[in-house]
Amino acid sequence: MNDRTEAVKAYLLDLQDRICAALEVEDGGARFVEDAWTRPGGGGGRTRVIENGALIEKGGVNFSHVHGDSLPPSASAHRPELAGRSFEALGVSLVIHPHNPYVPTSHANVRFFIAEKDGEEPVWWFGGGFDLTPYYGAEEDCVHWHRVARDACAPFGAEVYPRYKEWCDRYFHIKHRNEPRGVGGLFFDDLNQWDFDTSFAFMRAVGDAYLQAYLPIVQRRKATPFGERERQFQLLRRGRYVEYNLVYDRGTLFGLQSGGRTESILMSLPPQVAWGYDKRPEPGSPEARLTEYFLQDRDWLAAAPA
Amino acid sequence: MNDRTEAVKAYLLDLQDRICAALEVEDGGARFVEDAWTRPGGGGGRTRVIENGALIEKGGVNFSHVHGDSLPPSASAHRPELAGRSFEALGVSLVIHPHNPYVPTSHANVRFFIAEKDGEEPVWWFGGGFDLTPYYGAEEDCVHWHRVARDACAPFGAEVYPRYKEWCDRYFHIKHRNEPRGVGGLFFDDLNQWDFDTSFAFMRAVGDAYLQAYLPIVQRRKATPFGERERQFQLLRRGRYVEYNLVYDRGTLFGLQSGGRTESILMSLPPQVAWGYDKRPEPGSPEARLTEYFLQDRDWLAAAPA
Numbered sequence: 001m002n003d004r005t006e007a008v009k010a011y012l013l014d015l016q017d018r019i020c021a022a023l024e025v026e027d028g029g030a031r032f033v034e035d036a037w038t039r040p041g042g043g044g045g046r047t048r049v050i051e052n053g054a055l056i057e058k059g060g061v062n063f064s065h066v067h068g069d070s071l072p073p074s075a076s077a078h079r080p081e082l083a084g085r086s087f088e089a090l091g092v093s094l095v096i097h098p099h100n101p102y103v104p105t106s107h108a109n110v111r112f113f114i115a116e117k118d119g120e121e122p123v124w125w126f127g128g129g130f131d132l133t134p135y136y137g138a139e140e141d142c143v144h145w146h147r148v149a150r151d152a153c154a155p156f157g158a159e160v161y162p163r164y165k166e167w168c169d170r171y172f173h174i175k176h177r178n179e180p181r182g183v184g185g186l187f188f189d190d191l192n193q194w195d196f197d198t199s200f201a202f203m204r205a206v207g208d209a210y211l212q213a214y215l216p217i218v219q220r221r222k223a224t225p226f227g228e229r230e231r232q233f234q235l236l237r238r239g240r241y242v243e244y245n246l247v248y249d250r251g252t253l254f255g256l257q258s259g260g261r262t263e264s265i266l267m268s269l270p271p272q273v274a275w276g277y278d279k280r281p282e283p284g285s286p287e288a289r290l291t292e293y294f295l296q297d298r299d300w301l302a303a304a305p306a
Numbered sequence: 307m308n309d310r311t312e313a314v315k316a317y318l319l320d321l322q323d324r325i326c327a328a329l330e331v332e333d334g335g336a337r338f339v340e341d342a343w344t345r346p347g348g349g350g351g352r353t354r355v356i357e358n359g360a361l362i363e364k365g366g367v368n369f370s371h372v373h374g375d376s377l378p379p380s381a382s383a384h385r386p387e388l389a390g391r392s393f394e395a396l397g398v399s400l401v402i403h404p405h406n407p408y409v410p411t412s413h414a415n416v417r418f419f420i421a422e423k424d425g426e427e428p429v430w431w432f433g434g435g436f437d438l439t440p441y442y443g444a445e446e447d448c449v450h451w452h453r454v455a456r457d458a459c460a461p462f463g464a465e466v467y468p469r470y471k472e473w474c475d476r477y478f479h480i481k482h483r484n485e486p487r488g489v490g491g492l493f494f495d496d497l498n499q500w501d502f503d504t505s506f507a508f509m510r511a512v513g514d515a516y517l518q519a520y521l522p523i524v525q526r527r528k529a530t531p532f533g534e535r536e537r538q539f540q541l542l543r544r545g546r547y548v549e550y551n552l553v554y555d556r557g558t559l560f561g562l563q564s565g566g567r568t569e570s571i572l573m574s575l576p577p578q579v580a581w582g583y584d585k586r587p588e589p590g591s592p593e594a595r596l597t598e599y600f601l602q603d604r605d606w607l608a609a610a611p612a
Binding site for chain 1 (some may be wrong): 355364481541545548549553559563569577578
């Protein structure tokens with residue numbers, strides 16, 4: 001492991017610690033349980049899961065660091081020149097499914113990839129982002145979430161937030177429903193056009209911004225009373241989350257198809273889910289407003305003061 | 307529509323009627339609700355759904371008949387010579403999710419495909435099968451299910467049942483769990499090595515056998531008392547069903563990716579589902595026996611008298 005990988009790894013392990021600690025405080029009930037695992041092909045990870053908390057019904061914050069002697073062809077389909085190189089992939093990936101339907105589900109991920117070959121320059125890139133999936137939308141939550149995203153991107157250029165906001169909308173799109181998974185955020189991949197230090201700093205800015213983006217929303221919504229109606233709607237909408245993750249999410253599919261650790265990959269799935277036939281919310285209801293207003297790939301900051 | 311398509315269509319519509327009628331009698335509570343739909347590209351279907359019955363928590367029995375002027379390349383990837391032909395595809399597809407965890411989920415499908423071109427012989431084939439997914443396995447149910455399958459195949463040759471039984475095991479395999487979806491049954495596709503009349507007769511034999519295979523199992527198990535423990539296990543196992551259908555099932559993925567009718571395709575998903583982190587049944591428990599004994603691609607008829 002070289003200095004770069006070492007530095008990224010140290011950051012990621014610390015990020016996982018900080019996020020778990022903050023979420024435990026916010027939850028006030030359950031604790032994360034850690035499951036350290038090793039991968040037969042090389043590397044391993046530490047999976048941390050929280051279940052049946054006061055706030056979090058199910059959540060996972062995963063660190064993984066896998067490496068191998070030869071990059072599998074499927075991992076390098078878009079870069080055939082990398083096939084056969086040794087590689088390391090490090091990342092933190094998390095999904096939080098709160099119990100209260102007024103608290104949105106959140107997802108974040110930061111990752112680093114490096115492919116090496118004797119006598120040649122290593123090829124590396126960063127990826128990551130965070131996105132929010134509300135059940136009952138709230139304008140101020142969306143604006144706050146995107147403002148934190150924009151502020152994290154700002155030091156790296158004015159074009160960065162719009163570019164990765166749009167990529168997020170494009171990536172988290174449920175094609176067969178013709179609707180986005182949520183209200184978006186940031187998504188970036190293959191980031192290597194800046195030098196290493198700048199790229200790494202950007203990944204850290206995104207990783208560090210997640211708690212700033214999510215916690216205020218959680219705090220505002222977690223005491224909102226709800227009943228069976230809101231719960232049922234949440235369960236149905238969680239079905240969309242499952243549909244997206246299992247049908248489209250590249251990370252999930254690549255992980256499952258390449259013999260990744262199934263329980264760590266599918267940790268992202270919600271704890272309780274429902275599917276009904278052709279369930280549509282009543283026109284004019286708060287449930288209808290979710291798809292009609294919130295799930296529309298909006299520019300949430302268009303009308304918001306800086 | 308030519309005589310062959312007409313004959314297949316008449317059979318399929320009648321099969322849908324017979325299956326729905328028998329399941330309604332068995333349920334004794336809810337009725338199927340019909341939703342007739344048309345496809346912008348040509349054709350349509352009648353989707354029938356039953357929800358919250360006394361026996362069936364959610365079930366769907368779909369008839370569809372779609373046609374088009376030009377076979378999409380994705381539909382003919384394994385037969386490039388058919389690209390551009392006009393086509394018709396007809397089928398009945400069903401999934402029944404009972405409420406009681408002692409009653410297995412069942413799935414059946416029969417389908418006919420024909421691709422035509424002026425001045426050339428039409429190319430046609432049949433496909434179909436049925437398979438069973440228990441939560442709490444019962445030897446006699448598995449033997450009965452497979453005996454009905456074998457008897458349906460017998461008039462068509464002694465090699466037919468073993469061939470399609472094995473294809474079913476291969477097809478309904480959840481690779482990332484390294485386990486089968488259920489205890490199998492029959493699966494066949496691309497059937498055109500017999501003449502049309504024989505092939506059609508075989509499809510009818512399979513379609514007609516479904517109720518004979520399923521109803522006795524339902525009748526034996528539906529009054530078995532169960533509690534929260536069995537229900538929770540059922541919900542977790544239903545998660546495997548979702549994983550299979552959304553990650554691997556070719557019909558589901560092709561339907562979703564080709565702009566099929568989402569609500570009819572995803573009718574197969576269970577009504578209530580749960581995912582937990584790394585949940586494993588206690589060794590020696592009935593829940594452990596499901597994977598250890600029943601989900602093992604067994605030859606259920608090896609020890610059974612004819």
